[in-house]
Amino acid sequence: MTSSPSAMDVDPPNYDHVTINDSDVHSIVLSYLVHNCYRETVESFAASTGMNQPADYLDGIEKRKKIFECALEGNALKAIDLTEQLAPDLLESNKDLHFDLLSLHFVELVCSRKCNEALEFAQTKLTPFGKMQKYVEKLEDFMALLAYEEPEKSPMFHLLSLEHRQQVVDSLNQAILAQAKLPSHTPMERLIQQTAVVRQLLNQDHAKDGHPPFALKDFLNG
């Protein structure tokens, strides 16, 4: 570790000698697009850069995309079906995920004010999970929603939010990719995380320099 101030600069001249391989960059971008199911973009990017992709790659993207769309718009049961088709036994071995997906359907019923149906659904599909203690509290959270005429105003309103659905979808995505032996986190994500950690460690060692922690936004803005 050199002690010259230049090593600490955000844009030191040292960077210039680090060569960057184009195809590496392409991989990073492509993997991001694949992970997030931007099928058409994947196709045109691959074509532009001359990368070749196996056919079932795109197929996999399409199927995942469908699953997530269903889950996000509230059609959790269809999402579960498609998941079973794409990756059988995935939900069996990911009980947490299975519970989360089922509860999305429950929430949907509650939001459409179909409370009786919701109660029945809970009794048949959710209570079997209740044998394990960790699900009991979650179950109680969901059941409490039934008590309110306006569940959006209840203390558990976050369970109805888009953020919550997105979280479930993200977990599902990671699980599916993991099962297919693909990375569950994109290199892009990991690179950004690593930069932030390195910057933090440097700051700890040389606190006087007072560089702000790594923020992608600021970095992009120059």
Next chain:
Amino acid sequence: MGGVEDDEPASKRVKLACGELKGNPNGSLLSEPSVGSSRDLMARLLQSEDDEEVIGSKGVIKKVEFVQIIVKALYSLGYKKSGAHLEEESGIPLHSSAVNMFMNQILDGNWGGSVVTLRSIGLKDESTIKSASFLILEQKFFELLDAEKVMDALKTLRTEIAPLCASSNQLRELSSNLVSLSQGPSAGSSNQANLRAKSRPKLLQELQELLPPTVMVPERRLEQLVEQALTLQRDACVFHNSLDREMSLYTDHKCGRDQIPSKTLQILEAHSDEVWFLKFSHNGKYLASSSNDRSAIIWEVSANGEVSLKHKLSGHHKPVSSVSWSSDDHKLLTCGVEESVRCWDVASGECLHVYEKAGVGLVSCGWSPDGKWIFSGVNDRSISVWGLDGKEIECWKGQRTLRISDLEITSDGKEIMSISKETAILILDREAKSERVIEEDQTITSFSLSRDNRYLLVNLVGQEIHLWNIDGDINLVAKYKGHKRTRFVIKSCFGGSEQAFIASGSEDSQVYIWHRGSGELIGTLPGHSGSVNCVSWNPVNPHMLASASDDGTIRIWGLNSHLQQQKKQQQVHSNGGSIAAACNGRT
């Protein structure tokens, strides 16, 4: 006046009464209703028919309330007919008609009706109405669940209960009942044992407790009042000292002095020098004494109260300053002054162990309540804790104790007390490792702990004994004076039935006894010919007291009646059971 409802408006009553008076054989209030003084008439009638009519010599008992609690007591005792009859005869109903309706609605399960009636009962507090409504609707909810009408229960929860609830926890708990987590869909069977709703009478009882007493007379109110009076009488009875719990309602309770030990029943002379300390065992069957003659003695108390020597414990090379009984009374600790602590087996009198520490001397001893370890004060001012095997477990250094010092531990083993400075007592919390201190304004000579761990009795140089409350905030509760103390360490103790008395030794050779609550000196017992150093009251027999004196003897004190009995028995012995003794009769 009979037969008129109390809640009818006054004017109506007056009209009726006017009409009645003319032909009323009872004569009521006025002997000659005169038209001219109709206003007087009205005024006086109003006063008497008022809800504020009072009875009793002090004029503080309201008649309506008095009758109502009697009616309630009749019903609680099961005398329904009498209760109903009294309501009718006195014209004072136990409950207003609204309350009666409410009670019936609850028992019939008419939930909606009862919630409505609730509002017309006349409750002023909105939160009470809310809480009561919640209880009722909760019952409705659970009864629906028990009848397997889950959807109806859900509806009740959403539309009726949720608007009432301030607490989301309550709603959460209720909604979790909508599904059954136990195995199988048919778990919600109508098995009696699985019912979630409480019984309706139980609900009514809970509601009664919630509603103010002006609306619904509380259960057992008459018994409560009588018990209050009896307790006051007993507390006021300065000489009350018996195990007998019976008190009569016919006369006020008042004991005579004859319940306090006041006569010497026995003189025990086995020590050859000043007796410094003594203490009864927890079960009252033994007495242990320690003396300047370097020994301790275990005495046995027989069933008829006679005390005899069981074991003499020799081994110490120094005078024995104190003893301590284990909680089960199987073992005894004795402490030689600035020497060692010995542990003895009570049954055999054998010395089981000697606890000592190199270079220092031990000055006091005590048992942990579970009997697993002993602790003792050391003359380097620390307190040591030992396991039964003799290994030192802990040592609290610093100014914890003085050279001549008492040591006490609470019966839950949590706090240890010792005299840490001349004018202060240290209370150490073993678990929390925190300390509290009682500060006195004079030098402390000794102290003892009450059986309920809440009070400390502290002897001071200035011939006063102070009683401190140590439960929660420390504060001085009472002072006792009269005895003499100038040169020696004198010890005092709690005693008697419910530890209602304080007893102490004194340098004027007498035993002093005070009533704890009032501080009144109620007995001075002469007999010893030297300073009385220590007293101990038998924890099981409130009529037996023992005292230890510089005259080398121990005296056992008892009731005057016991003394008379003793004398008679002795007479019978010496006369060989003559008829003359029998003819003397019993007092």
